[in-house]
Amino acid sequence: MNQENHLQNRVIIDKEVSWDKTQVIMSKTNAYGIIEYANEVFVDVCGYEDYELMGQPHNIIRHPDMPKVIFKVLWENIKNGKNFHAIVKNLAKSGRYYWVITDFEIARDENDVIVNYFARRQAVPQEVIAMHIEPLYKKLLQIEAASGIEFSEKYLIGFLEEKKRTYVEYIKELIFEHEKSQSKFATYTEEEDADEEEHRGFFSRLFGR
Numbered sequence: 001m002n003q004e005n006h007l008q009n010r011v012i013i014d015k016e017v018s019w020d021k022t023q024v025i026m027s028k029t030n031a032y033g034i035i036e037y038a039n040e041v042f043v044d045v046c047g048y049e050d051y052e053l054m055g056q057p058h059n060i061i062r063h064p065d066m067p068k069v070i071f072k073v074l075w076e077n078i079k080n081g082k083n084f085h086a087i088v089k090n091l092a093k094s095g096r097y098y099w100v101i102t103d104f105e106i107a108r109d110e111n112d113v114i115v116n117y118f119a120r121r122q123a124v125p126q127e128v129i130a131m132h133i134e135p136l137y138k139k140l141l142q143i144e145a146a147s148g149i150e151f152s153e154k155y156l157i158g159f160l161e162e163k164k165r166t167y168v169e170y171i172k173e174l175i176f177e178h179e180k181s182q183s184k185f186a187t188y189t190e191e192e193d194a195d196e197e198e199h200r201g202f203f204s205r206l207f208g209r
Ligand SMILES: Cc1cc2nc3c(=O)[nH]c(=O)nc-3n(C[C@H](O)[C@H](O)[C@H](O)COP(=O)(O)O)c2cc1C
Pocket: 003, 027, 028, 029, 032, 033, 057, 058, 059, 060, 061, 062, 063, 066, 068, 071, 088, 089, 090, 117, 118, 119
């Protein structure tokens, strides 16, 4: 089933899947992104049965609101053996959407060739999506429609250059700042803000390692 096929018979519903956002959505693919395993949370949230997922390309849950350039950067990283945290809008079988942030682990064989990818995903705060990610992705999508991925990529590069951040640094910071603003009674010092360890600690907490 390719992307076009599965989107052809798909109704897009502008409603969020209701799911337990404390859970981790996990899947395992081969080196080409073909699904080999999905945990129960994955199956529950996307609404497909196990037998509908195994053997299918991961774009089975690709949402048409996702700009291509995000997946381009994602694949460039994971193919090079680098973890990548992307904020992704996914499409459930029902046509509803769910937003996640990804975390990858990469397995290699004895010749150092990549054999599997493990993706873990968690929920993203609604405010981060509404205030920062949706407006950015909407622009990227419009640019892609008008001038192609070459120019959505150039726009993304310019956007991040202006912020002096990589994509991953930018989204980590958005989530970190949001967490900080939520914990009104926590005391954050300037030193802690500047401390890389603190950022790493935050992400370890987010992904439980
Ligand atoms: C382990 C792994 C997990 C992935 N998870 C998702 C996902 O949750 N949602 C998604 O749209 N694409 C995911 N992808 C990327 C897809 O393989 C695909 O690149 C993306 O859906 C865009 O589709 P396209 O490449 O056909 O344009 C994942 C890839 C890998 C290797």
